[in-house]
Amino acid sequence: MDLPITITLMDIRAIVPELTLICVGLIIMLLDLVVKKKDLVALAGIAGTVLALFGTYKLYGVTDTQFVFSNMFVLDGYANFFKVIFYINLILTICISIKYMEIEKSSFGEYYALLLFATSGMMIMASAADLIVLYLGLELMALSTYILTGLMRKQPRSNEAAIKYFFLGAFSSAFLLYGISLTYGMTGTTNIKEIAFAISTLGIADNPIMYLGLIFMIVAFSFKVALAPFHMWAPDVYEGAPTSITAFMSVGPKAAGFAVMGRILMGAFGDMQAQWVTVLIPLAVLTMATGSIIALSQTNIKRMLAYSSIAHAGYILLGIIAGTPEGLTASVNYLMIYTFMNIGAFAIVIMLRSKGFQGENLDDYKGLAKSHPVAAALMLIFMFSLAGIPPTAGFIGKFYVFMELIGSGYTPLAIIAIIFSAISAFFYLRIVVYMYMKDAEQEIVLTQSPTMNIALAVTSVMVLVLGIFPSFLLYFVRYSIMGY
Amino acid sequence: MPGTYIPTDYFPVLVILLIASAIGLGALVAGILVRPRRPYAQKLTPYESGNPPIGEPRSQFSVKFYIIAMLFVVFDVEAVFMYPWAVAYDKLGIFGFVEMMLFMFILLIGYIYVWKKGAFNWE
Amino acid sequence: MVPLNWYIILSAVMFSIGMFGFLSRRNLVIMFICLELMLNAVNVSLVAFSHYLQSINGQILVFFVITVAAAEAAIGLAIIIAYYKNNPTIKVDEINILKG
Numbered sequence: 001m002d003l004p005i006t007i008t009l010m011d012i013r014a015i016v017p018e019l020t021l022i023c024v025g026l027i028i029m030l031l032d033l034v035v036k037k038k039d040l041v042a043l044a045g046i047a048g049t050v051l052a053l054f055g056t057y058k059l060y061g062v063t064d065t066q067f068v069f070s071n072m073f074v075l076d077g078y079a080n081f082f083k084v085i086f087y088i089n090l091i092l093t094i095c096i097s098i099k100y101m102e103i104e105k106s107s108f109g110e111y112y113a114l115l116l117f118a119t120s121g122m123m124i125m126a127s128a129a130d131l132i133v134l135y136l137g138l139e140l141m142a143l144s145t146y147i148l149t150g151l152m153r154k155q156p157r158s159n160e161a162a163i164k165y166f167f168l169g170a171f172s173s174a175f176l177l178y179g180i181s182l183t184y185g186m187t188g189t190t191n192i193k194e195i196a197f198a199i200s201t202l203g204i205a206d207n208p209i210m211y212l213g214l215i216f217m218i219v220a221f222s223f224k225v226a227l228a229p230f231h232m233w234a235p236d237v238y239e240g241a242p243t244s245i246t247a248f249m250s251v252g253p254k255a256a257g258f259a260v261m262g263r264i265l266m267g268a269f270g271d272m273q274a275q276w277v278t279v280l281i282p283l284a285v286l287t288m289a290t291g292s293i294i295a296l297s298q299t300n301i302k303r304m305l306a307y308s309s310i311a312h313a314g315y316i317l318l319g320i321i322a323g324t325p326e327g328l329t330a331s332v333n334y335l336m337i338y339t340f341m342n343i344g345a346f347a348i349v350i351m352l353r354s355k356g357f358q359g360e361n362l363d364d365y366k367g368l369a370k371s372h373p374v375a376a377a378l379m380l381i382f383m384f385s386l387a388g389i390p391p392t393a394g395f396i397g398k399f400y401v402f403m404e405l406i407g408s409g410y411t412p413l414a415i416i417a418i419i420f421s422a423i424s425a426f427f428y429l430r431i432v433v434y435m436y437m438k439d440a441e442q443e444i445v446l447t448q449s450p451t452m453n454i455a456l457a458v459t460s461v462m463v464l465v466l467g468i469f470p471s472f473l474l475y476f477v478r479y480s481i482m483g484y
Numbered sequence: 485m486p487g488t489y490i491p492t493d494y495f496p497v498l499v500i501l502l503i504a505s506a507i508g509l510g511a512l513v514a515g516i517l518v519r520p521r522r523p524y525a526q527k528l529t530p531y532e533s534g535n536p537p538i539g540e541p542r543s544q545f546s547v548k549f550y551i552i553a554m555l556f557v558v559f560d561v562e563a564v565f566m567y568p569w570a571v572a573y574d575k576l577g578i579f580g581f582v583e584m585m586l587f588m589f590i591l592l593i594g595y596i597y598v599w600k601k602g603a604f605n606w607e
Numbered sequence: 608m609v610p611l612n613w614y615i616i617l618s619a620v621m622f623s624i625g626m627f628g629f630l631s632r633r634n635l636v637i638m639f640i641c642l643e644l645m646l647n648a649v650n651v652s653l654v655a656f657s658h659y660l661q662s663i664n665g666q667i668l669v670f671f672v673i674t675v676a677a678a679e680a681a682i683g684l685a686i687i688i689a690y691y692k693n694n695p696t697i698k699v700d701e702i703n704i705l706k707g
């Protein structure tokens with residue numbers, strides 16, 4: 001028997017960004033054994049990410065879709081755009097975590113290596129053209145994130161968050177695998193393109209087992225992106241994890257989950273759109289409701305932002321429900337904007353953490369505008385953006401998603417989303433009120449570092465620029481998804 | 485269909501299963517029927533002529549065992565990839581060799597890391 | 608040959624037992640074993656499908672599932688041990704610092 005394995009240079013070229021990140025991650029692991037100053041390790045991580053970003057930039061010219069490694073891995077604008085989101089997420093996370101991890105006395109070199117591994121897992125997910133590759137990417141991401149969540153070994157909170165995340169995450173991947181196995185059994189292939197082909201030629205779109213497999217996969221992804229009613233882990237994990245990791249995983253795994261959802265639902269299960277839309281609509285409504293309403297009663301800012309990120313997952317899902325390439329464009333656009341505003345907000349939360357002071361209660365924000373006007377102003381921008389108030393980027397993101405939703409004929413759903421969006425403005429603005437209209441109960445010391453300032457500058461400028469000139473990003477997204 | 489199919493190929497397995505259980509159960513039942521039963525307190529202690537047991541029967545293992553066990557599991561299971569590779573080695577040629585060396589190299593980095601971190605130090 | 612249905616039913620039953628155990632048991636290690644049972648249920652169905660479809664993909668995935676499950680086991684146990692060092696319980700009902 002002749003084995004059809006041929007790997008050309010083109011195949012290797014396509015995975016250069018992933019390879020770079022993994023190699024740099026391995027180097028960091030070894031570097032950590034000899035280097036005492038962890039800032040150096042962090043800088044190596046940033047340098048590696050920039051290298052990988054450059055690799056993706058070089059591949060960006062390839063707009064036509066390319067399948068490499070025997071159709072297992074796909075290189076297209078869609079994947080590349082998601083990779084850019086992951087790079088931004090990674091660089092910003094490293095920037096905001098250098099000082100913070102020192103304060104938490106958890107400044108390990110492995111931290112940066114694991115961040116890189118998790119990001120390469122997300123990139124593999126975004127580029128997966130086969131369910132096997134998808135599973136491997138997902139596990140690479142998930143396993144790294146489990147460890148990152150529990151990295152503060154001495155703190156029971158962090159341990160507990162890791163346990164909860166690990167168990168529910170592993171539970172959800174079992175569901176994913178069962179879904180994969182049913183789909184494989186019905187279609188006879190694990191390749192996404194071939195699944196779509198098999199569904200249309202065999203005419204099994206109405207098959208109940210197919211439907212079951214689809215639902216199992218949707219459940220698994222709902223766990224990963226924290227859609228209600230599969231969101232129970234999110235608030236606990238977000239609160240217990242190191243804040244920088246909370247920022248990282250409120251963006252990265254979520255974006256990766258949506259990347260995969262977009263590819264699987266629209267790519268593999270395109271013929272079953274009627275089926276998955278009926279599943280996703282209740283999920284979206286429930287998610288927006290839970291996120292917006294439960295957040296109102298939170299007193300811990302990390303928990304509040306966790307519910308806020310659940311609500312945002314609901315809005316992003318709306319673009320996928322619209323079921324058109326434009327809807328997907330709106331979702332991806334939203335994800336990019338969400339990356340900046342969410343990490344920005346978490347950066348401020350991290351600044352409030354200083355030696356011997358947790359700074360996670362909403363009360364700690366009282367009177368912040370008087371003592372630290374700049375930080376308060378930045379928080380104001382991020383809160384406005386998360387709430388979706390113009391002229392910030394958050395408004396633009398929501399606007400396009402709702403427009404596409406109405407364009408696809410889901411007007412009632414759009415109205416529901418707008419109502420929940422208005423409800424959610426309430427708790428975002430409460431922080432603003434606390435900062436500007438209440439008196440401080442105690443002296444707040446902000447922890448500053450050069451990298452933190454850079455991260456804050458980048459996120460706030462991007463939130464404002466994308467809010468005022470939205471067409472640039474949208475053009476960029478459209479150009480990327482064009483081939484999809 | 486499940487209702488109509490009878491797996492005749494597996495009939496010997498069923499027979500072995502029945503004989504094995506018959507022998508095991510038969511020995512126990514025969515013992516119960518034949519032996520005299522005269523219990524008293526001394527005889528019912530776990531060790532009839534030994535010391536009375538002290539404390540919990542289940543003792544705590546040192547956490548070191550778990551760490552070694554975890555490392556063992558991880559490095560051991562990687563061998564799963566080597567069996568198919570070894571079987572198909574002559575067909576994979578130089579490509580397969582390079583690929584496997586890369587894989588081993590990554591494992592080696594993990595090994596160096598674990599070693600330097602002192603996970604193998606027993607004391 | 609044993610029909611495919613039998614394997615699929617076996618796999619579904621195993622998966623359900625694992626899922627039920629995971630949701631109802633309150634000991635972390637037992638929950639962990641239930642997770643492994645679920646993964647192995649998937650492996651059974653993948654291998655059965657792979658055999659009946661005469662396609663190798665399913666078996667390849669099984670290899671990866673086995674190795675990933677081992678990595679998962681190592682990480683899971685490490686997390687449980689880290690937790691246990693700080694508060695000596697592995698009963699889920701007592702793991703409740705984070706709530707609200």
